[in-house]
Amino acid sequence: xxxxxxxxxxxxxxxxxxxxxxxxxxxxxxxxxxxxxxxxxxxxxxxxxxxxxxxxxxxxxxxxxxxxxxxxxxxxxxxxxxxxxxxxxxxxxxxxxxxxxxxxxxxxxxxxxxxxxxxxxxxxxxxxxxxxxxxxxxxxxxxxxxxxxxxxxxxxxxxxxxxxxxxxxxxxxxxxxxxxxxxxxxxxxxxxxxxxxxxxxxxxxxxxxxxxxxxxxxxxxxxxxxxxxxxxxxxxxxxxxxxxxxxxxxxx
Amino acid sequence: xxxxxxxxxxxxxxxxxxxxxxxxxxxxxxxxxxxxxxxxxxxxxxxxxxxxxxxxxxxxxxxxxxxxxxxxxxxxxxxxxxxxxxxxxxxxxxxxxxxxxxxxxxxxxxxxxxxxxxxxxxxxxxxxxxxxxxxxxxxxxxxxxxxxxxxxxxxxxxxxxxxxxxxxxxxxxxxxxxxxxxxxxxxxxxxxxxxxxxxxxxxxxxxxxxxxxxxxxxxxxxxxxxxxxxxxxxxxxxxxxxxxxxxxxxxxxxxxxxxxxxxxxxxxxxxxxxxxxxxxxxxxxxxxxxxxxxxxxxxxxxxxxxxxxxxxxxxxxxxxxxxxxxxxxxxxxxxxxxxxxxxxxxxxxxxxxxxxxxxxxxxxxxxxxxxxxxxxxxxxxxxxxxxxxxxxxxxxxxxxxxxxxxxxxxxxxxxxxxxxxxxxxxxxxxxxxxxxxxxxxxxxxxxxxxxxxxxxxxxxxxxxxxxxxxxxxxxxxxxxxxxxxxxxxxxxxxxxxxxxxxxxxxxxxxxxxxxxxxxxxxxxxxxxxxxxxxxxxxxxxxxxxxxxxxxxxxxxxxxxxxxxxxxxxxxxxxxxxxxxxxxxxxxxxxxxxxxxxxxxxxxxxxxxxxxxxxxxxxxxxxxxxxxxxxxxxxxxxxxxxxxxxxxxxxxx
Numbered sequence: 001x002x003x004x005x006x007x008x009x010x011x012x013x014x015x016x017x018x019x020x021x022x023x024x025x026x027x028x029x030x031x032x033x034x035x036x037x038x039x040x041x042x043x044x045x046x047x048x049x050x051x052x053x054x055x056x057x058x059x060x061x062x063x064x065x066x067x068x069x070x071x072x073x074x075x076x077x078x079x080x081x082x083x084x085x086x087x088x089x090x091x092x093x094x095x096x097x098x099x100x101x102x103x104x105x106x107x108x109x110x111x112x113x114x115x116x117x118x119x120x121x122x123x124x125x126x127x128x129x130x131x132x133x134x135x136x137x138x139x140x141x142x143x144x145x146x147x148x149x150x151x152x153x154x155x156x157x158x159x160x161x162x163x164x165x166x167x168x169x170x171x172x173x174x175x176x177x178x179x180x181x182x183x184x185x186x187x188x189x190x191x192x193x194x195x196x197x198x199x200x201x202x203x204x205x206x207x208x209x210x211x212x213x214x215x216x217x218x219x220x221x222x223x224x225x226x227x228x229x230x231x232x233x234x235x236x237x238x239x240x241x242x243x244x245x246x247x248x249x250x251x252x
Numbered sequence: 253x254x255x256x257x258x259x260x261x262x263x264x265x266x267x268x269x270x271x272x273x274x275x276x277x278x279x280x281x282x283x284x285x286x287x288x289x290x291x292x293x294x295x296x297x298x299x300x301x302x303x304x305x306x307x308x309x310x311x312x313x314x315x316x317x318x319x320x321x322x323x324x325x326x327x328x329x330x331x332x333x334x335x336x337x338x339x340x341x342x343x344x345x346x347x348x349x350x351x352x353x354x355x356x357x358x359x360x361x362x363x364x365x366x367x368x369x370x371x372x373x374x375x376x377x378x379x380x381x382x383x384x385x386x387x388x389x390x391x392x393x394x395x396x397x398x399x400x401x402x403x404x405x406x407x408x409x410x411x412x413x414x415x416x417x418x419x420x421x422x423x424x425x426x427x428x429x430x431x432x433x434x435x436x437x438x439x440x441x442x443x444x445x446x447x448x449x450x451x452x453x454x455x456x457x458x459x460x461x462x463x464x465x466x467x468x469x470x471x472x473x474x475x476x477x478x479x480x481x482x483x484x485x486x487x488x489x490x491x492x493x494x495x496x497x498x499x500x501x502x503x504x505x506x507x508x509x510x511x512x513x514x515x516x517x518x519x520x521x522x523x524x525x526x527x528x529x530x531x532x533x534x535x536x537x538x539x540x541x542x543x544x545x546x547x548x549x550x551x552x553x554x555x556x557x558x559x560x561x562x563x564x565x566x567x568x569x570x571x572x573x574x575x576x577x578x579x580x581x582x583x584x585x586x587x588x589x590x591x592x593x594x595x596x597x598x599x600x601x602x603x604x605x606x607x608x609x610x611x612x613x614x615x616x617x618x619x620x621x622x623x624x625x626x627x628x629x630x631x632x633x634x635x636x637x638x639x640x641x642x643x644x645x646x647x648x649x650x651x652x653x654x655x656x657x658x659x660x661x662x663x664x665x666x667x668x669x670x671x672x673x674x675x676x677x678x679x680x681x682x683x684x685x686x687x688x689x690x691x692x693x694x695x696x697x698x699x700x701x702x703x704x705x706x707x708x709x710x711x712x713x714x715x716x717x718x719x720x721x722x723x724x725x726x727x728x729x730x731x732x733x734x735x736x737x738x739x740x741x742x743x744x745x746x747x748x749x750x751x752x753x754x755x756x757x758x759x760x761x762x763x764x765x766x767x768x769x770x771x772x773x774x775x776x777x778x779x780x781x782x783x784x785x786x787x788x789x790x791x792x793x794x795x796x797x798x799x800x801x802x803x804x805x806x807x808x809x810x811x812x813x814x815x816x817x818x819x820x821x822x823x824x825x826x827x828x829x830x831x832x833x834x835x836x837x838x839x840x841x842x843x844x845x846x847x848x849x850x851x852x853x854x855x856x857x858x859x860x861x862x863x864x865x866x867x868x869x870x871x872x873x874x875x876x877x878x879x880x881x882x883x884x885x886x887x888x889x890x891x892x893x894x895x896x897x898x899x900x901x902x903x904x
Contacts, residue, residue: 077528080760087721091752091753091756092753093757094760112746112749113779114779117779123643124790133772133775134768134771134772134774135761135771135775136756136762137773138758138762138768138771196767196768196771197767197769197771197792197794198767198771198772198774198775198790198792199790200790203790206792236321
């Protein structure tokens with residue numbers, strides 16, 4: 001999906017704050033490549049709408065009067081996998097962002113972002129990019145290292161690294177095959193470390209001899225892994241607790 | 253036993269009591285003096301002796317037992333002497349020492365009995381005591397005897413003997429019964445009155461007497477030895493219990509020594525056996541002394557030396573110079589020591605009201621008269637066929653002591669169990685107390701942490717968002733004619749939002765993570781730098797952990813850098829900003845260098861003063877310099893080595 005389409009992307013907004021919703025609507029309406037498909041202030045009508053309609057982008061607030069945006073995202077990811085979802089976050093703090101990513105989000109916008117920035121972020125996501133903060137990168141690094149050590153799957157994590165030619169752009173990593181742990185390719189690990197240390201995408205691309213777009217792709221893939229991981233982790237936990245007797249063996 | 257015998261018996265007992273108390277001197281004196289009295293009592297006068305050969309025959313009743321206590325005596329013959337020999341007529345019991353002092357060898361006793369008719373049922377002659385062995389002849393026909401009549405003589409001296417007389421041996425009218433007695437090694441030779449009668453009646457007496465004098469003594473000895481062995485084993489496993497060890501050894505030796513009474517055919521040669529049993533008895537008594545002293549808990553080195561000395565002296569004296577007087581003196585001393593130690597033990601038991609002490613008292617109360625009785629018997633002051641009491645009283649005494657000591661053991665075991673139980677209870681209680689106190693402490697810590705966090709957040713809101721929001725409000729209320737500066741208000745509000753985001757980031761920063769702090773700062777500030785058209789050069793190296801970088805300190809560093817960035821944005825007019833971080837001289841150097849106008853102010857502005865104040869709180873230094881690009885370089889120097897700095901909780 002790296003080719004930039006000239007199509008107009010359909011956008012759905014879910015935001016309970018009237019002023020903010022109007023602002024976001026303006027953002028979408030003000031850009032020629034974006035088209036507002038629907039706009040909701042609560043969760044229920046949005047879910048009803050998605051039961052029947054498809055959309056290219058979803059911009060959703062987490063705290064809604066009748067529930068959390070996470071539920072809506074889980075529904076949509078199931079029903080419309082092609083729909084890219086972003087969260088409207090106040091602070092971009094790791095707790096909320098990670099929960100969103102695990103529910104299937106591929107990015108987030110800040111409530112106080114400029115209108116142009118929001119539109120740019122939406123289009124960038126559609127082009128295969130994902131925003132990430134150093135704090136979230138740090139969190140991911142912290143979380144993945146112990147997992148690899150604990151389950152003794154460090155060799156599995158290391159094997160794709162070993163076969164990866166350093167000059168290629170690293171799009172062929174097969175690390176996703178393992179579902180129980182998040183396995184990072186060496187490239188992904190390096191990119192995450194750079195981000196954690198405060199380097200921008202451009203600086204990383206320069207240092208690694210790759211394009212900014214590739215860096216962005218890494219992040220989006222990483223988000224995908226997180227979402228997959230969160231699903232399998234839930235199944236694994238349920239299995240471990242004996243909730244899924246029948247399917248347990250198949251799933252493992 | 254007739255009345256006069258009984259009187260003599262009891263008189264002897266009382267005398268023995270006194271003797272045992274008077275000990276050595278009494279023993280020595282008694283050795284000789286009463287012997288004459290007994291001699292005069294038992295032997296017939298010379299006038300009576302003249303009639304010896306004519307002593308009347310005793311008519312035996314057909315259906316009963318007759319005790320023959322008058323006899324004619326003749327020493328030194330191997331074959332039975334005839335009626336015309338120079339017989340000495342006397343009354344039994346007869347001790348050789350009375351009539352033949354110092355004589356060893358053979359002694360014939362001649363009895364005349366009359367059968368009114370030859371008995372049909374089998375008859376027997378019963379020898380309650382013949383020292384040491386004896387053979388019965390009837391009408392010149394030798395009867396069977398047990399053991400050996402020649403050296404070494406079988407030691408039947410304490411063993412009753414029953415000799416069956418074949419039916420054809422008797423004849424109607426006068427019959428002659430002769431008893432050939434042979435002496436042995438150091439023994440009180442002699443013969444007690446013999447009995448003659450139907451076998452069936454004598455057998456009962458014989459069996460009863462054998463049980464009392466032989467079988468039961470064997471049993472008691474084995475029991476005593478086993479008890480002693482048991483105690484010795486106990487002592488071997490607990491070497492501190494000397495009292496038990498001495499008592500056990502005493503019991504074992506006593507068992508061995510007493511066996512001499514009933515061992516008719518000892519395994520060892522007579523001489524050796526006599527000495528062994530003698531030594532065993534002496535040592536047993538001396539070890540009992542040691543027991544009493546250990547039991548009382550007193551220990552005198554000279555007393556131990558005395559006891560050990562006697563242990564060696566008694567056997568040596570016995571072997572080298574077997575003098576009766578010396579022997580009596582030694583025994584006297586031993587008995588004296590034994591009595592004194594026993595008296596001490598009794599006194600201690602009564603004085604300390606020792607638990608189970610009554611058993612010791614009971615044992616002593618039985619032992620002392622019994623020992624006196626046996627001693628008097630040995631001094632020939634009692635009937636010749638008296639039964640020794642010590643073989644029975646000894647085990648009883650040992651049993652009493654053992655019962656008492658076992659009580660000590662049982663009590664100490666119970667006490668140990670109680671202590672263990674108490675200990676377990678105490679430990680459990682302490683554990684609970686400790687757990688409770690830990691829980692209280694943890695709760696307190698949690699409360700303190702929550703309180704500290706609340707204080708921090710409040711201060712954060714006050715310094716950051718609160719301050720900016722207040723500024724924005726004041727700017728909106730500006731009384732100036734120019735009206736409200738919307739740009740300024742927007743900027744202030746953006747500042748307040750940025751501060752809020754930085755505050756949120758600070759919450760999840762690991763302690764001392766300066767790189768993380770800088771990274772998040774850059775992430776937050778990038779939109780503003782972009783809007784201002786300021787190029788940021790990122791020159792942050794991998795940094796070690798800042799040891800003093802606790803959450804409040806990191807927040808202060810954020811304030812300082814944010815203030816520095818704001819200054820660059822607002823006042824410097826720079827187009828390029830380098831954010832550097834590296835380690836220099838063991839310190840963290842975080843710097844902001846711009847290419848702007850440089851430092852123009854006359855003094856330090858309010859912003860810089862605030863930065864310095866914050867820096868001082870976290871032990872940091874602020875250095876202002878000219879940057880290589882010509883602008884200002886702001887260095888925040890953080891020490892890497894721990895040092896004391898003002899407690900943040902009290903610093904504003």
